Amino acid sequence: MINESNNIYKKYHFDSLKVSMDKAQNFLYNNIRGIITNDKRKFKYDLFPKVSVIIPVYNSQYFIQRTIKSIQNQNILNIEIILINDCSTDKTLSLIENEKIQDSRIKIINNKKNMGILYSRSIGALSARGKYIFSIDNDDMFLDKDIFLTITNISIEGNFDIVEFRGISSLKGDYIFTNETKDIDLTNNNLNMVIFQPKLSEYPIKARIERDGYKLISVYLWNKCIKTNIYQLALNRLGKEKYSRFMLAHEDIIAMFILFNTANSYKYVGKYGIFHIKRSKSALSLTSLKQKYLKELYFAEVIIDFAKDISEHKNLIIISINRLINYNILDKIIKINITYKNLILECLNKYLKSKYISNESKEKIVKKIKIINNIKTVNISIK
Secondary structure, X not given: OEEOOOOHHHHOOOOOHHHHHHHHHHXXXXXXXXXXXXXXXXXXXXXXXXXXXXXXXXOOOOOHHHHHHHHHOOOOOOEEEEEEEOOOOOOHHHHHHHHHHHOOOEEEEEOOOOOOHHHHHHHHHHOOOOOEXXXXXXXXXEOOOOHHHHHHHHHHHHOOOEEEEEEEEEOOOOOOOOOOEEEEOOOOOOOOEEEEXXXXXXXXXXXXXXXXXXXXXXXXXOOEEEEHHHHHHHHHXXXXXXXXXXXXXXXXXXXXXXXXXXXOEEEEEEEEEEEEEOOOOOOOOHHHHHHHHXXXXXHHHHHHHHHOOOHHXXXXXXXXXXXXXXXXXXXXXXXXXXXXXXXXXXXXXXHHOOOOOOHHHHHHHHHHHHHHHOOOOOOOOOO
């Protein structure tokens, strides 16, 4: 990690939270009236756009047009907007098709079946033609019209593969400007933070001391600018079989793990760039319980297969082992479908072969394997 005291990045002025919020309020005011800053006649298809924006779309008829307008308001025009429709059942598809008629920079990819965010973002990124990729959820919006220009310029000047910027989040769902709005500062609030490999591999998805040893720090794709060649290389290394799995959680953590292991350089920028709306998700159904705990299995498998025995990831391996062997709910999930039983056994057996696993952990894994082997399954699929 390098802290630059006097550098070229100080020439950039970043608005305060209040000013950024005021700009976003003004955007929403204009959005309600159908006003955008740019003349739509300037929206021209570009074979080599500077920026590709990836948007997985599912049942977002009330928000997707606002999201698109926040991109159309950007002060650079050589962009492409890639919408991946994940089998929406409302009016979303007809709305984005109409947007495409008005803006030739829009590209629509229709999934043949509901595949989830990880797959949708992955195929969107693999089809991107821009030099840089920004990701956004289908109900969020970019805060400022200069976010693409500022962040890509910083990436160019410093030759950074990943540039992270700040975000604002609402805990009140659709009511995005309330007292429940908060600043998302996912990394160290240090304007001059720069990280290179090999430290980048373990940051910010890395260990943090807590009761059971370590804790996984959450990271997100939607406040990052990533070089397209790095993104595509990471996905190809991961493989289609893995990014094609349907997941309701951990998609961003998995994506950022492979990206931080592929990129060579990272910079944190203290500019507010995105407004993220959090929506509550029920964790009461059997399906959501399955997703909640099987995500740990999936992440553990990605660590093993992607990073192999890289010593920098030994803390992540410890985190995953602790979660897999301590979640008693896994036993209940295993009883429902033999597929999950086989997946967990395969993953735990891979862990046993790692040279970075302590003998104590291996003993716990062996005990867990014996318990799982004795569990009788009924092979009832949960969808």
